[in-house]
Amino acid sequence: MKGFPGFPSGKVQFTPLPNLFFTRLLPAIDDLAELKVTLHIFWLLHRKRGYPRCVSLRELEGDGVLLAGLKGAGHKPQERLRLALERAVARGTLLHVTACRGEERDDWYFMNTDAGRRAVEKIRRGELKLEGTVAVEAPVEVERPNIFTLYEQNIGLITPLIAEELKDAEQTYPAEWIEEAMRIALEHNVRRWRYVRSILERWAAEGKDRGKGERGPEEDRRRYIKGKYADYIEH
Structure with missing residues (x-):
């Protein structure tokens, strides 16, 4: 079982x-x-x-x-x-x-x-025909994990204070942004919500993909390790 x-x-x-x-x-x-x-x-x-x-x-x-x-x-x-x-x-x-x-x-x-x-x-009575009702396949719907699941899977237990912050983030940012921000944090071996939040805030302020095509991989990586969160990252 x-x-x-x-x-x-x-x-x-x-x-x-x-x-x-x-x-x-x-x-x-x-x-x-x-x-x-x-x-x-x-x-x-x-x-x-x-x-x-x-x-x-x-x-x-x-x-x-x-x-x-x-x-x-x-x-x-x-x-x-x-x-x-x-x-x-x-x-x-x-x-x-x-x-x-x-x-x-x-x-x-x-x-x-x-x-x-x-x-x-x-x-x-012949007043309704079923031709308009199309039988479609019933695929397994893979639901995107919500922000709480992502946090528990990638960062840790959710405290009441973090829960409030996650709710605010879920209402403020697109789901794909949150997923990508957490992925970036994991790539940098950072398991702190503050770091994920800083990425989201930067994207909201500067534009998520602004100048992305002009930067090299190393420059793109270092973009997220400057400022007050740099101490959390080994580079």
Whole structure:
């Protein structure tokens, strides 16, 4: 079993779940695959934009994250996925619509919410077509580490005072600036937030890339080791 390092500090993205999921659905679901598929579809639908919000079987079958969680003895992941969808539809968690275009058949799944029920009813009455809802791949989204994670990974523990400074920096500077400033600090073997902050302040005052193309590597390196922070660096 792989260990989980825990949720990072600072802002993290989240997926809301209705309270009824915990009081009515969760106690009733006795199949792990059904539970995983149900939760994954909550996550997918929350990330979608546009109308109607639904997910296709084709999209689910191409979702590497979902299929990895359905591996196990017995059935193949795709087969476990189909069985889990059947159970979720039979339970009433999901609504299933089949759209036929010529010889092609597309299976679509909606969450059994008020919006989902109204969309399905419009489809059945011919008032809404699914051609406009494009099934896209569900790649693993690699989130950029936030400033708190970067600090903990590269500098050390976060004190309350540092936490306030990090919040201010996150609101003031672009994320890529913060990442690059920390990388520069590590290259100079400096693990102090004051030094990272001095780089950010210099970029904000002088322009991040001003004159960069005219400087040589050694001059560019020494640009960050002048002034009151020079004592922290060996050169």
